[in-house]
Amino acid sequence: MTEYVVIDRLDDFRDAAQKLALGHGPVAVDVERASGFRYSQRAYLVQVFRRGAGVFLFDPPPIGDFSALQEAIGDEEWILHAASQDLPSLRELELEPTSMFDTELAARLLGHERVGLGAVVEDTLGITLAKAHSASDWSTRPLPQSWLEYAALDVEHLVDVRDILVAELAEQGKTEFAAEEFRAVLEREPKPPREDPWRRLSGLHQIRGRRPLAIARSLWTAREDFARAQDVAPGRLVPDRALVAAVLADPKSKSELASVKEFTGRASRTQLDRWWLAFEDGRAATDLPLERIPGGDTLPPPRAWPDRNPEADARLKAARPVVEEIAQELRMPTENLLTPDLLRRVAWAPPEPVTAASVGESLEALGARGWQIAQTSQGIADAFVGSVQSAATAAEDAS
Template identity: 75%
Template structure:
């Protein structure tokens, strides 16, 4: 059984932070949230392990202020698995690393076939981890003993995994690549809020008419406001399909809405006034949402041959070359260069078409320097080849 200490009192917190400060080497950090249960993405448990310090499970609500922990470990390397998922929740607690080592990302760069935590621990250390509680409601209190044991195991082996992967990176001469990728994850800004987020309602494509879309907007907003206030995942109050069913049924009265079989969810009847008020607001709205909004999303590649034949030729020529390069480097293609970046370059390439202009375009798309160094010439050559192959030869034009 893994040894750990649960810290859920301020008087124990200072001693735990002092122990971690006195440890040596990097610290393993993980976070448990209540995704799918709560509205927020706040951390409901923070696991920290450091050699010669011990393993601690910090309970954020009773602790509140994590300043002492940040002061204790803020300047050393933090080892996380899939860091981009945990960093926002950690930053809500004012916990922010100076440098990171992402074991999931390292495994991808090394070409590991499976990169989940359990798979990486097994492939590097030969230890099998049970993942029985990964989708649990971590806002539950008190936390069951089996959950705490599971949480402790998430960091107990992470430093050893980091060391094994670091050696692999050195052996494959990918240490500099990994360092760039880790720094990029750490520096990545949060995504800006989506325009018209209510349009993400699953099944909204079946709703017709701008007035019906206004109703969808009001129902989504009402559910979002209530979910935020209750700190409950919106879908647990009223699922998307239930909101869409109510819109399509077009009930004439609140009673009809309440009698609608497909209008389900634990808050569908207890908050019936809330949903009916939203429907009425949507019906009386004078400013109606457009059927579609302007988007910079590119057409699907299958439509390119008709809509932009030159771009279609560029993409068909460059994509296998990037895939071959990724295979030669021993990593997934998407880690060498994101498919969206490649598609956008193929759709609208820079001028003049050469390695330098492609490099500038890649930098503007936030590609890392190692990615630019590996791909710029390959992309430029492939684009030029696609133009030349499309030009008629003297024989074909005679």
């Protein structure tokens, strides 16, 4: 069994970066976080593999400055699995690829039934990876040797997997599809912060009234501030269901709050003063939140379309099976060919006149990639036009 060592000294880090620079071919990169344990999404381990250099496991907190690694591999192709999950943590360390290959996304485009890392490695290489530590607390120090072995194997096979997937993409004529998708992932702007993030509190729908919602908001904010300061996942301090239960119980004093048995969590009693102050702040708030927030650019659910916009409903019902059929022909999930949201939006507000070119322009404005537009715009346009003709024929028959 290989004895893996975590690199946490700057001299060792620079030496490893130099070895990686002297390696050859693309670079496999992975990140381990402590999601569910820590507040932040920072990387607590960065794994890198390159042929001719080997596997290196880096400990980000003591290293701090990763510029030597960026300089060593920044211009090479990086191989990641589900890159959109790891890129934010890598960017926090100022590690940024100029080009990349996403093995998870490639497997989706190729129509693989299973796209988790272990499944893709098994399907391509016939190697079974143990996934026992995927949900572990990677902020633990020292990291157990079994965890390090798991982390190393996450990158050790990625280059071989990439080579097989590259050949499969070429065989299916999807090389450019994948290249466009990879570029889109790299260039995607981070989502702006939610305007009312506290509304994501699980179980909030049980709370009625603007004042109780103000209390829920205050409790959520107090928990968030404390979690951030302690770098602990908020739910480990007080679960969402406990906050909601406390609001529903409507305690009249701090002792009544303490007696709410559903108000659980390791900080529910040790920080009782904090939670009670949040209750008082919520009860004194003058900026009461609305019970329902305006929908913004959110479309109505499709089940409401027959009443709200019957023409759009007809367009969607005509185009959806067309897109599904194209996806089947291309042997990929429909959502990777064109997300349901994009199809709904262009069906709700189609261009005038409806042509393949105008539908393509609408899809492009909504963020669809060139290959997706090329594959779907004509079929969608034909379906939209057909839905209008069908409606006209039905109206004539009815008269």
